[in-house]
Amino acid sequence: MSKIRYLQPQGEFTAVMGEYAHGISVPLAGADLIFLTGQKAMDSRGNVIAPGDPEKQTEYVFESIRKILAEAGADIKDIVKAQIYVTDMQNFPIISAVRNRYFKNVRPVSTMVEVRALSKAGCCVEIAVTAVKFRD
Numbered sequence: 843m844s845k846i847r848y849l850q851p852q853g854e855f856t857a858v859m860g861e862y863a864h865g866i867s868v869p870l871a872g873a874d875l876i877f878l879t880g881q882k883a884m885d886s887r888g889n890v891i892a893p894g895d896p897e898k899q900t901e902y903v904f905e906s907i908r909k910i911l912a913e914a915g916a917d918i919k920d921i922v923k924a925q926i927y928v929t930d931m932q933n934f935p936i937i938s939a940v941r942n943r944y945f946k947n948v949r950p951v952s953t954m955v956e957v958r959a960l961s962k963a964g965c966c967v968e969i970a971v972t973a974v975k976f977r978d
Contacts (some may be wrong), residue, residue, distance in 0.1 A: 882965040
């Protein structure tokens with residue numbers, strides 16, 4: 843079995859600000875278990891995308907998740923768990939509608955919790971996921 847693979851996409855992703863990876867892929871017998879760090883709507887320079895706009899930020903985050911998963915040979919359909927952190931639960935219907943578009947026919951377990959703040963001011967949603975990519 844191979845070793846853990848670190849997923850560090852280049853380009854539009856925010857540079858890692860510490861000793862962590864955007865994601866890791868853990869090889870198991872017959873499948874890879876993929877963990878993604880919580881993703882926020884930030885560009886490569888750390889600027890917030892669409893400050894205070896939960897719909898645009900959620901869409902941006904899901905597209906970032908899609909790109910990181912692709913680096914591991916996986917996709918949204920491989921997600922088995924999502925943890926969604928929001929700064930205002932009043933935005934639940936907006937964020938949930940975007941989540942439901944991406945998870946149509948996927949149906950992972952999902953938790954959404956309100957937090958006082960995220961690590962970057964202006965970000966109103968952060969999403970961490972776990973995926974399983976089965977090998978043929």
